[in-house]
Amino acid sequence: MRTPQPPQPPQQIPRDTSQLARDAWATATSDPITPEPSFVPQQPTPAQDATRLRCVALEKSYRKGDLVIPVLRGVDLEVASGEFLSVSGQSGSGKSTLLHVLGLLDAPSVGEVHCDGRRIDNLTETQRDELRNRNFGFIFQSYHLLPELTLLENVVAPLAIRYSTFHWWRRRKAIHDQANEIIEKVGLGHRIKHRPSELSGGEMQRAAIARALIGQPRVLLADEPTGNLDSATGQEIMAVLASLNEVQQLTIIMVTHDERIACQAHRIVRLSEGRVETVNQAA
């Protein structure tokens, strides 16, 4: 298990690209992650430390022909850094939509989303793509692994998206080492060459977790991660998530309709008809 990362000093962001390239070269051997573009929220200052993700008066509605169907009707939410939050509610209460809007997969109709003190919902599409890649890790109910790729290739996909072919080739060893480490951590070391169709549900979900982690995200967004699993396997997955939260201080937002699963988070937000019903401190 990895030790929690010590808080890093605020990084000087190189403005011109040549500097960026030099830094990329310098960091290539030690850390496969390139310096982040300026629009990515910076490492939190102590003042911001409390709040990692915040949404204000979030509304989201879909159009169906002439009908406007509201899904979220004004959601205010703050997620602290290192918090494990679960969002529960009945089907159609808007919990998945909330997760999508927070993860920039969808844009809110009204309201704002802030991450580390910066508004992120009004960024350009390219910037939001980049942010999804670097800032968020997604876990889905039905795993959503790419069927053509092996487990290892699936796990490294976020980095494959992040880097150009040239950079990828220069760092492939570092990336593969990192991927192998993470895969070992989720207990799939013996399955590296397998296709998703050859894995069990629990293994697929663990592969999905490994994929979500490889990009070293700030926030892990899990949409019903145990929904397709039996309770024992679901519990294993929850154990993995809990340990990530505890050991790595990873911020996790998990959507679930299962009360027993929801209880394992620090805090439970219950949604009903697009509004926050109650906020419970979990036992």
Added chain:
Amino acid sequence: MYKLQLCLRYLRTRWIALASIISVMLGVATMVVVNSVMAGFATEMRERIHGILADIVVETHTLDGDPDAAARMQEIQEVAGNYVEAMTATVEVYGMISFKYRGQVITRPVTLIGIDPETKGAVSPLVTNLTSFTSGRRMGLALEDDVGIGCRVAGVLAGSPADAGGIHAGDRITGCNGTAIQDTKELASQLKNTVDRKTIDLDINRDGQPLALKLPVPLPSWNLTADAREHRRAIVELERRRLEWNQPQTVVPAGGTRPTPQLTPHPTPPDLNTPPTSQPSPLTPPPSFETIPPPSRDLAAPDVPDIDPSDPLRSRVYLGAGLIEFPIEDKKTGEIRIERMVLAGEDVRITTVSAGRPPEPRHFTATVVDVFKSGMSEYDSNLVFCNIEELQQTRGMVDPITGDRAVTSIQVKLKNFEDAETVVKRLRAAFPAHIYSVRTWQQKQGPLLAAVELETGILNILLFLIIAVAGFGILAIFYMIVVEKTRDIGILKALGASRRGIMSIFLGYGLALGVVGSGVGVLLGLVFVHYINQIENGITWLLGRKVFDETIYYFPEIPTAVNPLTVGWIALGAIGIAILASILPARRAAKLHPVQALRYE
């Protein structure tokens, strides 16, 4: 990075895409093959046309011709002397030939061309079109095909160029001008390509020992070959016997009784319906090989009393093969052989018009010296070459006072054909257009060449439509793949892939399909072109009938010419179409909303 990885992975795992690759591949291969064959035919045809015509032809509009050929040639020399390599004067006029074949009289319309073989041979390849040369007879060679051995020398005429060159009877010819040959047919086509060469290089196998011998390319002449002379002698002899046999029947003796016909030496009348066999068995060289007539016989010399009846007439012709040949299918074996109605050494009757007003029909009898086969059926079934002196005499083109001989056209060979435009321009300025027309061979055959080019163009458009159809196939298949991959696209977007990235996956996929399809297609096409004759043989064997009949096309094998530029354009075009076809599906994929794509089941 993922773009490359994914489109390569899709290429490997989506078998349905193979269908579009195959359609692109077949389209490209077809285009490559058709273009190569068309180019091969066109090149061959141009060579053949060029071989009969000269680089530049100066013609008079009237058939009466220009009264002073020498002066005109002098003028050409003055105007464009440093471009000109050789010139020859010819008389071209319409005519008719008729000859007897199995009791019928066959008449054909022809274009009669009076030439001087020596100067004509300098202007355009003449001797290589003559069958006596391509069969080896002109050099004194009797060749035959020996099963399993190849082209064998059955006999060599004593004193002939072949004899002087050191060829012995029994030698096997394995190569000609550096190309290996298998049989007499291949040797003939090699000899036909001996254009602009002074010598023929022969590779010979004598009792297992390889030898390299050289033969001079013979000059075209109006002399009969030994075979033709032998054939002529046989005909004359047959005619004499027929007359002898008929004699007693026509003369009724005084006694009123008809005497029994003389049974010896000819108990039966000679079969008049069958011409005597012309080609003596190559295994036994005819005795006349030893008695070759003096080669330079003055044509204009007055007949001497002790004339050899087998001597050719003063008027002599080369007949186009198409005028006197037709294919016959053997009912028993199904084999097609060529029937010749007239052979070298026989006489034909020629009718033409006189010069002067009004034109009157003129007849003369001429001895067939040789048969020429250029491969252009337009020429081979139309042209009769005749000695220019006799034609001028017959048509009254010789000035009785000055002795000047009129000609209708002057053919010019240039040192470098690229100067043709300049020379034509100069000649047009020098020769009044209402009397002369000055054209290059290409301009003279303009419609034919243009037709071939048009044909190639239309064929290319039609074939490119095949690839376009393949493009629509790609479009449909890609749409399907995009729909199938909707969820994966959503996943990629959730992982941070941009619109452009998603689009380039599918564009790259299209590019990969195009590259693979056209690459394999080009390869397939080139292999097909390379082995086209073997493939043709295979199909012939399979179907039991000839696909490519050389008796129709006069090609020993299918000519091909691969133009790398054309092949490149075809491949590029196919790749372009594949990319174009993938734009729409790629845009659709890029526009998918990530959440909706993720929910897609």
